[in-house]
Amino acid sequence: MREVHVSAIADAVKKLCMDANWSLEPDMLRAFDRALGTERSAAGKQVLTILKQNAEMARTRRIPYCQDTGMVICFVELGQDVHVTGGALYDAINEGVRHGYQEGYLRASIIRSPFDRVNTGDNTPAVIHVDVVPGATLKIMLMAKGGGCENRSKYTMLTPAAGLPGVKEFVVECVKTAGPDACPPLILGVGVGGTFEKAAILSKKALFRELGSPNPDSTLDALERELLARANRLGIGPQGYGGDTTSFGIHILSYPCHITSLPVAVTIECHAHRHKEVTL
Amino acid sequence: MSVSTGADGIKDVVTPLSDADVTSLKAGDRVRISGVIYTARDAAHGRLLPLIEKGEPLPIDVRGQIIYYTGPSPARPGSVIGSVGPTTASRMDKFTPALLALGLKGTIGKGYRGQPVKEALRQHTGVYFGAIGGAGAVLSEFVKSATVVAYEDLGTEAIRRLEVDGFPAIVLYDCHGGDLYQDGQKVYAREDG
Secondary structure, three states, rough: EEEEEHHHHHHHHHHHHHHHHOOOOOOHHHHHHHHHHHHHOOOHHHHHHHHHHHHHHHHHHHOOOOOOOOOOEEEEEEEEOOOEEEHHHHHHHHHHHHHHHHHHOOOOOEEOOOOOEEEEOOOOOOEEEEEEEEEOOOOEEEEEEEEHHOOOOEEEEOOOHHHHHHHHHHHHHHHHHHHHHHHOOOEEEEEEEEEEEHHHHHHHHHHHEEEEOOOOOOHHHHHHHHHHHHOOOOOHHHOOOOOOOOOEEEEEEEEOOOOOOEEEEEEEEEEOOOEEEOOO | OOEOOOOOEEHHHHHHHOHHHHOOOOOEEEEEEEEEEEEHHHHHHHHHHHHHHOOOOOOOOOOOOOOOOOOOOOOOOOOOOOOOOOOOOOOOOOHHHHHHHHHEEEEEEEOOOOOOHHHHHHHHEEEEEHHHHHHOOHHHHEEEEEEEOOOOOHHHHEEEEEEEEEEEEEEEEEEOOOOOHHHHHHHHHHOOO
């Protein structure tokens, strides 16, 4: 049994919150460069160029890439031989969020209740998913998820008869309806199968795969490529001003499901794709 | 006249705006906005609407003005403002026609808007500008001062008076029915999308 103190978890989460909001990951920066090489629209190219400048300015001045610094989502892989000491895991994560957002000059965007809508003032609480896995390490994958794109995420329960063609149509339709509202170029996380909640969680988790890397499942990889090509033929383009770069990537995760079911969840992510991870 | 075209083809727009200024702007025009603009988003609009419905005065005089849909991140010490990009404008669609009827001339945001807003832009001679969503760090450079003028308790959602200098934007919807999204996207859409 390996002990991990809650203070180490809180410190790690604090740093992840700040770094994620100030510095886009290299996979995102490469995506901008690739798109600048293929985009035909002058307006689209200009948007991509400004977004690259924005990333550089955010990193060097330590100000957030986007003023919507998001709701924090943590996927935790907790080794079953880890003993968390000194307090509760969930409290430690929220303590890290609190300090990260306050000390990092990041926006407090979370309200304590969807009904009375009073801001908590420190961007807590986070949405936390914990998987218990073999081993003695604790891995935290953190995302600062923007609200504008999240609002364009969609869910459907297809029939088995709708099948793969139905899944494809739904994903493309999600890109169309997200349009400029969700800040394209978009990244889509798609969860197919499982149950209602399983598909939704998979659609979030899918976003953590490195952008531009192949799906390890060759069938899903081919599907991702086909859907990405279709999304980029819609003409929406960067910011919706018209162009070829509507999406940077579509990532799919699937899970076994019931003989009656074909759940499909699509999480829409904007170009402010802020994700970081750490292993303690 | 507070709209003039620079040597680079970009239109310089100085607030406040007249009907003639708005009429001269066309969908697709790139602009630089200078002068005073006001921030307001969901929660502030939610407080303005009951005042409008009761015919009571608003905390800001919207006549000739531009409202920027944004909730900035906190300023670092020594900075005027934090990151300050646009939020999705359609969430404010419920409120916009009433504000345009009071004399508001422009809004700045991102994303599609509903037909009632498009019709109100025609009827009341208004314009909808787009700023680049997610470029909040770059856009902060164009803000020279920021002062909370109403609803301080709303935090980032308070109404702020911003002095901006050359704030870059593009005309998304003009008062003639022009729509940059429609025009731009049809050029690049391919048939089997």
